[in-house]
Amino acid sequence: MKVSRTSIVYGPIISWRLGRSLGIDLILPPKTCTFDCIYCQLGRTVNKVSSPRDFKPKVYLDDLVRELKAVLEGMDIRFLDHVTFSGCGEPTLHPGLGEMIEAVKDLCPSVPVAILTNSSLFWLGEVVEAVRNADVIVAKLDAALPDIFSLVNRPAEGVELDMVIDGLKEVRKTAKGRLAIQSMFLKAHGKPINTDETSLSRLVEVLRSTRPDQVQVNTPTRPPAEPYVEALSPEELKAIADYLSCQLRDIEVISWHSPRLGPVRKRAGELRKALIAILERRPCRFHELCLSTGEEPIMVRAELDRLISEGLLVVRDYKGQRFYVLKGGEAGIKCV
């Protein structure tokens, strides 16, 4: 059977930050981003670009509206917590992002619209304007020192840390919704790389000047782009969250925890398509796929086995957990 890999709308997936989140991918495979983060769950960046000028959009407003309408007809939106712009790269690369956000708000006005971004393009006024009406902006800031920023995020040429920090301040001024800054803390070759006192105190300085509503403390929990990347232990992560909470008394600090969500009762489209659409964007564990699709585990297991036997899916062990990873090949998503 031929597999379509071009759906714009995927999920809902279960997100620790956003609950049951219906995904919108304006980038589509292959992965296109201004960063090539060493922990990226999508593998290495296939197309590393510096600005929207280098990006040729494949998603148009009509396509999004048509697809989203069809998906929403097949589900009960009361079970959705967010509609989230994310996917196979950096969503702010798309020049139509602002109007796409408006279109989604029109189609499902009762569901908050979120965007996950790496913050690299907020130096552009049009990008700041595009995200202005999002209900939630989750913006990445993994390091506030230039050498660690380069090591962790491996930005495209011309993307500098100062531009990221100044851009975040601009977004803070204009965003109508909540601004959360997410920092990923990790080890490389067995050693922590962005958790020493100097790194954390500089991060605190930047967070104080940026004034997000929330800081999200995270560590990689899925197979990373580079094999030498390791997650922090829950205790190490908690120690960082505690440190930041003390330093940032007026800002809410939350850290990663297992989702405590029940199943999504309705799902969009047939199971096979739904599974592929989710796995195109992130490697997942079995229980996550059951929660996301709302399908009986036995059915999910059978469909996953079919995809494996057809050579479309592989199982990878990572830190004692089994992840289902879609094979890359021509779509450009790499197995890691």
Ligand code: SF4
């Ligand atoms: S983690 Fe996000 S910002 Fe980093 S390379 Fe992957 S898609 Fe890009």
